[in-house]
Amino acid sequence: MAHNAVHYHNELRRRRAPPSRQPSSTSATIPLTDTSSNGDANVHGNQQERDIQVQWPPVEHQSRASEFYGFVAWTSTYLAFVIYLLWAFLPDEYIIWLGVTWYPNREWAILIPGWSIMTVLFTYFCYFALAFARTPPFDHINSVTDGYAMLPDPQNGAYNAYITSTEPNAIPELYDIPLGMVNRSLNPPRPPRVEQPLRFGILGAAAIAPNALIRPALSHPEVLVYAVAARDIQKAQTYATKHHIPKVHSNYEELLADKDIDVIYNPLPNGLHYEWTMKALEAGKHVLLEKPAANTAEEVRAMFDLAEKKGLVLLEAFHYRFHPAIQRLKAIVDSGELGKIKQVEATMSLPKGHLSADNIRYNYSLGGGCLMDMGCYPMNCVRYLTSSNPASILDVSHELFQPPNSPSDYASNVDKKTVASFVMPNDVTAKITCNFEDPPRLGFIPRLPVLNVAIECEGGKADLYNFIGPSWFHTITVTPRSGRARKEKAYIFSGSDGVGGGQRGEVWWETYRYQLEAFVDRVKGREVRTWVDKEDSVANMDWIEKVYAVSGLGSRPKSTYVSTTQT
Ligand SMILES: NC(=O)C1=CN([C@@H]2O[C@H](COP(=O)(O)OP(=O)(O)OC[C@H]3O[C@@H](n4cnc5c(N)ncnc54)[C@H](OP(=O)(O)O)[C@@H]3O)[C@@H](O)[C@H]2O)C=CC1
Ligand SMILES: O=C1OC[C@@H](O)[C@H](O)[C@H]1O
Numbered sequence: 001m002a003h004n005a006v007h008y009h010n011e012l013r014r015r016r017a018p019p020s021r022q023p024s025s026t027s028a029t030i031p032l033t034d035t036s037s038n039g040d041a042n043v044h045g046n047q048q049e050r051d052i053q054v055q056w057p058p059v060e061h062q063s064r065a066s067e068f069y070g071f072v073a074w075t076s077t078y079l080a081f082v083i084y085l086l087w088a089f090l091p092d093e094y095i096i097w098l099g100v101t102w103y104p105n106r107e108w109a110i111l112i113p114g115w116s117i118m119t120v121l122f123t124y125f126c127y128f129a130l131a132f133a134r135t136p137p138f139d140h141i142n143s144v145t146d147g148y149a150m151l152p153d154p155q156n157g158a159y160n161a162y163i164t165s166t167e168p169n170a171i172p173e174l175y176d177i178p179l180g181m182v183n184r185s186l187n188p189p190r191p192p193r194v195e196q197p198l199r200f201g202i203l204g205a206a207a208i209a210p211n212a213l214i215r216p217a218l219s220h221p222e223v224l225v226y227a228v229a230a231r232d233i234q235k236a237q238t239y240a241t242k243h244h245i246p247k248v249h250s251n252y253e254e255l256l257a258d259k260d261i262d263v264i265y266n267p268l269p270n271g272l273h274y275e276w277t278m279k280a281l282e283a284g285k286h287v288l289l290e291k292p293a294a295n296t297a298e299e300v301r302a303m304f305d306l307a308e309k310k311g312l313v314l315l316e317a318f319h320y321r322f323h324p325a326i327q328r329l330k331a332i333v334d335s336g337e338l339g340k341i342k343q344v345e346a347t348m349s350l351p352k353g354h355l356s357a358d359n360i361r362y363n364y365s366l367g368g369g370c371l372m373d374m375g376c377y378p379m380n381c382v383r384y385l386t387s388s389n390p391a392s393i394l395d396v397s398h399e400l401f402q403p404p405n406s407p408s409d410y411a412s413n414v415d416k417k418t419v420a421s422f423v424m425p426n427d428v429t430a431k432i433t434c435n436f437e438d439p440p441r442l443g444f445i446p447r448l449p450v451l452n453v454a455i456e457c458e459g460g461k462a463d464l465y466n467f468i469g470p471s472w473f474h475t476i477t478v479t480p481r482s483g484r485a486r487k488e489k490a491y492i493f494s495g496s497d498g499v500g501g502g503q504r505g506e507v508w509w510e511t512y513r514y515q516l517e518a519f520v521d522r523v524k525g526r527e528v529r530t531w532v533d534k535e536d537s538v539a540n541m542d543w544i545e546k547v548y549a550v551s552g553l554g555s556r557p558k559s560t561y562v563s564t565t566q567t
C-alpha cells in the first residue's frame with residue numbers, strides 16, 4: 001500500500017513536470033516525498049526523502065480477465081445461435097444421429113423469438129402511447145410555455161443579448177428570438193380589467209383583428225374586446241367563440257347601435273373604411289381604423305373633420321410608428337450625428353404566393369392594389385423620417401395584377417408592385433417600393449420578406465431592418481463615414497437615447513400593443529407622445545393618389561356613401 005501511494009504520487013508529479021525535466025531513460029531514480037505514514041507531507045510538514053525505483057513509462061498492471069470474458073461471451077453467443085439454428089432446422093434423424101436424445105419441442109423455436117419481438121414492439125407502442133397521452137394538444141398553453149420560460153428582464157439588470165444593444169460588428173442576426181419573448185407576446189399576461197374598461201366592437205370577422213387588437217387587448221387592463229359583427233351571424237359566432245368575445249351582432253349597423261360599445265375597430269376592406277368609419281363616428285364611437293385610412297385623401301379629411309367635430313378619437317392604425325425601433329432610428333437621424341439626410345429608401349416586399357387571387361387586396365372596387373395595402377407603409381415611413389411631404393414625384397413604375405386565366409387583353413388597374421421616387425424638400429430624395437409578389441430567385445430559391453428602411457446622410461448611413469414588425473426582430477445599423485459602425489436594438493423606450501422618455505412599454509409588446517396603449521391614453525385624455533394625426537393621414541393618402549395618377553391607374557373608387565353630417 002505504502003509503496004503504491006508513493007508510486008502514484010510520483011507519477012502525478014512526473015506527468016505535471018515540464019518535458020525538459022523528464023528523464024529520457026525508461027527507468028530513473030528520483031527523490032520523492034513519502035506520504036505513506038503521515039498523509040500529505042506538504043500539509044503536515046513531515047517530509048522524508050527516499051530513493052525509489054520508478055519505471056517510465058509506467059507499467060500498466062491491467063488484468064486481461066475482461067478480454068477473456070468478452071471472448072467467451074462473444075463465442076458463446078455465436079455458439080448459442082448455431083445450436084438454435086440446428087435445433088430449429090435440422091431434421092430429427094440428424095439430431096438423433098448426433099446423439100441428442102431429448103430437446104425441447106421445436107414450436108418454441110418460433111414462439112420464443114416471436115414473443116420477444118412482440119414484447120419489444122409492445123414496449124415501443126406503450127412508450128409512444130404514453131408520450132402521446134401525456135403531451136398537451138397543440139393549442140394548449142403548455143405546448144408553448146411553462147413556468148420556466150421567463151424572459152430575462154433588462155430593467156432588473158438581467159442581460160439578454162437579443163434585446164440589448166449589441167457589440168459593433170457582432171452577428172446579432174443569428175440570435176433566435178428568445179422563447180420567453182415569443183411566449184409573452186403570444187400569451188400575454190392578463191391583468192384584471194379596471195371597473196369600466198373601454199369596450200371595443202369589431203366590424204367584420206377580419207383576419208387581422210386577432211393580431212392587431214384581440215391579443216394586444218389581453219394585456220391592457222383598460223380594454224375589453226366586447227363584440228363582433230359579421231355579415232353572416234354564424235361566422236361572427238364562430239369567431240367570437242374562438243376569440244372569447246362575449247357578444248355577437250348579426251350586422252354592422254347593429255354593432256354601431258350597441259350602446260355598450262365605446263370604440264369601433266374597423267378592419268374592413270379599404271374601400272369600406274370611409275363608409276363605416278363615418279357611420280361609427282356618427283354613432284358617437286371612437287374609431288381605430290385600419291390602414292390605409294380610405295380610398296381618397298378627401299375621404300380621409302372628411303372622417304377626421306367629423307371626429308374633431310364630435311370630439312372623438314380617430315386613428316389610422318400605422319402601428320409601426322408606435323414602436324421604439326422606428327422612433328430610435330428617427331432620433332439617430334434627427335440628432336445630426338450622421339449629418340444632413342440625402343436619401344431615404346423604404347421597402348415592403350413579400351414573397352410571391354402568400355395571397356390568393358380572390359384576396360381583397362387584388363380587388364379594385366374594394367380599394368385594392370399594392371400601393372394601397374403595403375405601399376402606404378413605406379410612403380408613411382419616408383415622410384415620417386424626413387419630417388416632410390414630397391415636393392414632387394420623380395418617377396413611378398408598376399406591375400399589374402392579372403387574375404389567373406384572364407384574357408390577354410384583360411385591363412387591370414390593380415398594381416401588384418409599385419416603385420416610386422420623390423423629390424423631398426431640402427435636396428432630399430426618397431424611394432418607396434412595395435411588392436405583393438416578389439418572385440423566387442432563379443425561379444426556385446424562396447425569398448424572404450424585405451421590410452427595410454435605409455437613410456443615407458452626408459456623414460454616413462443608418463438603416464432599420466424590419467421597420468414594420470420590429471417587435472419580432474429588428475436591427476438598427478448605424479454606419480458613420482468615419483468611425484466604427486454599430487448595431488442597436490430598441491424594444492422598449494429607454495428614455496436615455498432620445499426616444500420616448502416616460503413612455504410605457506415591455507420588450508415583448510408588439511407594435512399593435514404599443515399602438516393600443518397610445519390609443520387608450522388618447523381616449524382617456526392622457527398625454528400621448530406618439531401619434532399619427534389628421535394631416536399625416538391626409539397627406540399619406542394624397543401622395544398615394546398622386547402616385548396612382550402618375551402610373552395612370554388612378555385613385556381607387558370613392559365611396560358612394562353620403563354622410564348624414566355632409567351637406
Ligand atoms: N395593421 C396591419 O398590420 C394590417 C392591416 N390590414 C388591414 O386590415 C383590413 C382588413 O384586412 P384583412 O383582415 O386581411 O382582411 P379580411 O379579408 O380577413 O377581412 C376583411 C373583412 O371585411 C369584411 N367585408 C365586408 N365586406 C366585404 C366584402 N365585400 N368583401 C370582403 N370582405 C368584406 C369581412 O367581414 P365579414 O366577417 O363580415 O364577412 C372580412 O372579415 C385592410 O384594410 C388591411 O389593409 C390587414 C393586415 C395587416
Ligand atoms: O402589415 C401588413 O402586411 C401584409 C399586408 O398585406 C397587410 O395588409 C399589411 O398591413
